[in-house]
Amino acid sequence: MTKLLEVEDLHARIAGGRDILKGISLSVGAGEVHAIMGPNGAGKSTLSSVLAAKPGYEVTAGRILYDGADIAEMPADERARKGVFLAFQYPVEIPGVNNTYFLRASVNAMRRERGEPELDAAQFLKLVKKKMSLLDIKDDLLKRAVNVGFSGGEKKRNEIFQMAMLEPKLAILDETDSGLDIDALRAVSEGVNKLRDPGRAIVMITHYQRLLDYIEPDFVHVLAGGRIVASGDKSFARELEKTGYAHLERAA
């Protein structure tokens, strides 16, 4: 059976530049949590950008199969409506756009895609309350403009809250731990753990080991020089903790 996400020999670059991803293959099944680790410049953010269809990046070879279909040419909004979610490393501040208004538009875009009726304000609020209690989010975040004036921790928490609201099939967490103190990291990780689900795949991209202490992955991959140079199960993470990945990087 094909997995939810099958990346096959993926080459990609910033438009007009040289390939940054040089043949990535990755297979992620529903219910699995994968961690992709690697040093700066390995291609981690390029991988998350390409998976989420960020403009300015182009796939030069290989395939991205999602749910059995090649989505390499599919625009970001369509991917999102099909269940691909990217938690941003740097969530974007959007002055003038109210967080609740934005989120309702987003939830309803998903529902239209699935042929479900849109939620009215009251129904939406009910859903918000349910998810807020799950993630321990303060509702004043929802009254403000999207990410404007949020602390680093609030921004990341808001990303996970959006994930809870949108219920993606594939969630890509791009450096979700970066810039967080221990308390914020714990809160964000607890949120992610609550969203683990047999029907949902999670790919965490991170520079630091410590995230794996809070969100235990099923599989760990090391990305270096645009390729995955080593993979293993969760015991591999503990091994890496001792040895580091510098020697793997050199092997690449």
Added chain:
Amino acid sequence: MSAMVQAAEPSWLVARRAAAKDRFAALGLPTSKDEAWRFTNLRVLASPPAGGAARLTLNAPALPEGVRFASISAMLRDAPERLEALLALPEGADALSALNLAMFSDGYVLEVAPGVRLDEPLEVFQDNQGGAVHTRGLVLLGEGASVTLVEHATGTGWTNSVTHVALGGGARLRHAKRQAQAAESVHLSAMTLTLGEGADHESVILALGAGVSREAVTAVLAGEGATVSLRGAYLLGGKQEASFVPEVLHLARHCSSRQLVKGVLGGEAHGVFLGHIGVPEGADGTDASQTNRNILLSAGARVDTRPRLEILADDVKCSHGATVGDLDETALFYLQSRGLPPHQARRMLIEAFAAEIVDEADLAEPQRDALQRALSSWAEALA
């Protein structure tokens, strides 16, 4: 059908129209050498159509004692003496203002006695039925009076609107205007305000329609402690052109003024901002700001923006700035990564950018909502 017969105008008006016509002839239409018009498409001025008709509707709640809100035609019939005292060509009036007095067909007068405060807004609907229409507005607020005036300009043709406002000490005027004329039409508007001691004025002007439009607002802060806020937005597509020409003269001490105009332009649209703040010697304690921000949605759209300060006083706080940019690509991607189609994402950002003009306006909920809806539907069309 006696109403169809145009009563002869009083002789004072005939004389003033003739004098205004002479003045217009002496001044001639603005040319590209006039600083205030140099960026404007002047071809539309060269050929105003002959004749024209407009539908003017005044909408008001039951008016208390001390408020007069009437069309000029009704006042000519009912209170010509009062009108004779009010209707004059001010010194230094420009050519279009002179042409307006020479040719005007109708307009309105709003007079509020000292101390009278109205909560319900007064509304003026000016629907141009085609041809050249010259319309006049006169607003006089006595000391401590307070009122909200909402203008709607719609229709086709060539509109030349001139409004004079005088606010007594401590008077407060809230003015909102929605210009949504048809695509091929012309809308030229000039509003002059004089503010007495402690008077407080705010205008919120949305230039949405018309092929060529111009909103000139000149505020003279004549009394100490007066405050004025001029807010405007132009949302333009196709070959539309809109100019905002806000001018504030700080003649008295301790006055404050804000100018904030935002533009969103697609297609081959053209926006013009010519702001001016004048602070002569002695106007100490002045606090003034002037800001023009623009977003260009297409390569063919353009903006000419010229914020201008002339400051001769010493103790002055002044700031000004102008920006021209694109829609934020990162924000667009963020919205789309949450499933919003590109069109909806663009609309959301356009609306958010322009909405500041309305959101932070000092208007009651229903008036603000109405302006927001107007902005929304134009943002939708531009996205």
